[in-house]
Amino acid sequence: MNAKPQHTDGRLRSYRGGDSLLGMLGIPITRRSLLQGSLLGATGFWLTDPLGARADAEPPAAKAKAVIHIWLWGGPSHIDTFDPKPDLGNDYCGPLRATTATSTAGVALGELLPLLAKQFDKYTIIRSSTHGQNGHETAAYMVQTGNQTGGKLVYPHVGAVVSKFTGYEAGYKGLIPPYIVLTQPQGRFSESGFLGPRYKPFATGGDPNAKRFLVEGVVAPGISDERQRGRRELLTRLNSLALASQGSEQMEAVAKAEQEAYDLILGDAGKVFDLAQEDDALRARYGRNTLGQSCLMARRLVEKGVRFVTINSGGWDTHKEHFEAMRTMLPQLDKGVSTLLEDLADRGLLESTIVWCSGEFGRTPQVQWEAPWNGGRNHFGAVFSTLVAGGGFRGGAVVGASDSRASEVVDRPVYPWDMIGSMYELLGIDPEGEIAHPQGMDVALLPKASDGVEVGGRLKEIM
């Protein structure tokens, strides 16, 4: 109790010599001894990154400044999107048996993603994402915190960690909060975890595809700008105690908070949410639907310096009428994400912005044709696909592979901690570092092989 955080400056403390016994005994860690140790701990998986503990304990230099996280809540099918197996026929592919070739020989996407196929030079597909969990909550928690469920700690979302290390405590000055969710929070777990409410994302509410994007607190439905101004003046005149207490330190703090709020409501700061400022043709390219306009919104936020934007896109839990849903949803995803990548690249923002798109798992590759599903797909955590781009991730590559039936990983597994550890590294956050728990202890950001988890290693091949 009453222990204060040991370091509140938002910087990471790195392991020196890791938590290995040799390091603790002061015995120099050779590459070879480390490899052996890791292999023993890693249950036989080949480590892409044998130097799990770097000799240099300084945080890595940041290549990425921001992350756009396109979260496909419910779990999109991998076989219909980024990992097509057209030869498997109706039992596996249903009506979607064609593919679209990308610019890279031998790499094809599902037939409903033609625009993304054209932008393949800008992103990489991971076809070997895995964690083995088939429950939404557990899988969503693992994929987005990079940690396993169970222990006493409730880990924060990667966005909360990023906003802790790169947000207000690290000199972020924006009026727009550094961590934003378009448009609704997760609901099923608290993004802030043990970091507490300060690190919760700002959830905009509203719909960016609506005539007016009603951002919670920033734009009030049914209140014109004229009435906002009228109200503000009314408040100033009726704020009798504030008038009587003018000049006090507290009233200055109140006035400052109010000024900042009005900068968002009536001033320029809030204009970032006004999509009418964008060219209609570009808006159309993104797709005039919630997902497409959210992608555009995310670009505008990142342009303003926002560190982490989650686009929380639901509806991917397609147990029934799967193919009908895919015919509506995949073209929206295709337009939104491909235009986002192109637009970011055109503006020189892709180099410093990670785009990360996946759900909590994939879907059963074999179609459930029987009643009551009548052509649906179930949850599938053994293997699924992830798209990553920008911020130091190379494009035009495929990482890992699933087997011929898209049912298990056959090459280079990528676990949630591998994925998130890679992002941390690009963002200048030491993936092997610790984060201060508000109660004074330090907690490792991510699990390691020595914690008994299977590790595939960070995505060095595309970084």
Next chain:
Amino acid sequence: MKRRLGIAICLVLVPNLLAAERTLDPTFESEGSISPRGKIDRTVFARLRQERIAPARLCTDAVFLRRVYVDVIGTLPTAEEAQRFLTDANPNKRRDLIDALLARDEFAEYWALKWCDLLRVKAEFPVNLWPNAVQAYHRWLKTSLQANLRYDQFVRAILCSSGSNFRDPQVNFYRSAQTKQPEALARAVALTFMGTRAEKWPPEKLAEMSVFFSYLGYKKTAEWKEEIVYFDMQKYLAEGPQTAVLPDGTTVTLRPDQDPREVFADWLISPRNPYFAKCIVNRVWSWLLGRGIIHEPDDIRPDNPPVNPKLLELLEQELFAARYDLKALFRLILNSKVYQLSSIPQSDNPDAGRYFAYYPLRRLDAEVLVDALCQITGTTEEYSSAIPEPFTFIPPHQRSIALADGSITSTFLEMFGRPPRDTGLESERSTRPSAAQRLHLLNSSHIQRKIQESERLRELVRGSASPQETATRIYLTILARLPTQRELQVFERYSKSDIVQGQEALIDLVWALINSVEFLYRH
């Protein structure tokens, strides 16, 4: 030489005092005399004279009414209560109101909330008390406060408790420290009941105190999540010491048939104890006056002296005289003129606040604020817990100040600084203003809905003969006072402008008052 210096000081001071002589604002300040009414006033005003700080004026009846409701029961007065008090000609009406509020159920509800903060009452991580234990513990605290259990007995009941976390709820004290290690328990006792931070002690002192908490056992029962906390006599007989050292350095003899916690508790609650009474009177003072005589109130140590030692001593004596009756202490402080000063300072001296020269502005507690919004508009809030337990159902009419469990999540409460209940520190609760809070109150759909869909406000409009009467009743409902002529004129002009049509003007009046400092702050 000496005399000249004296004159020079006077010359410097006089303009200073004159500058501070502001014109009286009859909405917030009264002309009543601030000549001392009792010992508290004499002690505080003497200290102010010493520092050459002019105290604020007395507050008006309306300000007092609202202040004492919010401070004592965490609840706004209703329009009817306000009207009754403001038109009451009884010269002792402030005293009578204090007595009436101390007897209300909300007193126990609101102060149970405060104690739950300090005792870290929370079902989930990191405290993990579990929902039924939380409910039982909260109920025990509330009942003790309702019955006005003597404070020394209240603390003894907690410290010497044994039994089931569901049936003997005070044992949850021993389940809510950071760990169940003796040192963590001793640190929790030191912080909560001695107002000191043991991590600033020499380590031996904490180790010595931990001995008293080293013979606790914990065991499970057949009931899910039940835990028995008990004195492990076998362990004590096997390895317990014959003597132990108390935090004041006294060595005491331990008897094998006595739980060492009892020895500790009897030492703690004795009137000679250097920490116990000081800690609680200083806390109560800081709860009512916004700042401890020793500040922070849970950081008592030799190098953090009280700003007014005589005042602290006086309050301790009063507590002994009242036989540890905390309500008597509340009553004494609330009836003082020091408590009833206006929040508008008369002195520019930056230390005026430290010496209690005025009542400090403080934003309403998160729970009190949302309850006030609900009361004004006749709306409710929805709360739920992530743990599917029968004890976690929270009915919609439930007041937020009556929420037992710190694990109940709520964006509003978190945004407005409700403490996470992780450490038990007073400073965990935050009343700092932020842009996010301002956005929420000025412009969120949550607040907008509460105002626009309020049946209570609609009735209020229907039941009034004129817009002027409506405005007056809105003022009584939200600010517990009548509007001034100037305010009525401002509103009239606004309602006749092109900006608003029909009922919009009244909606905007409600909106403006809810967003005023007068509503959002204790003043």
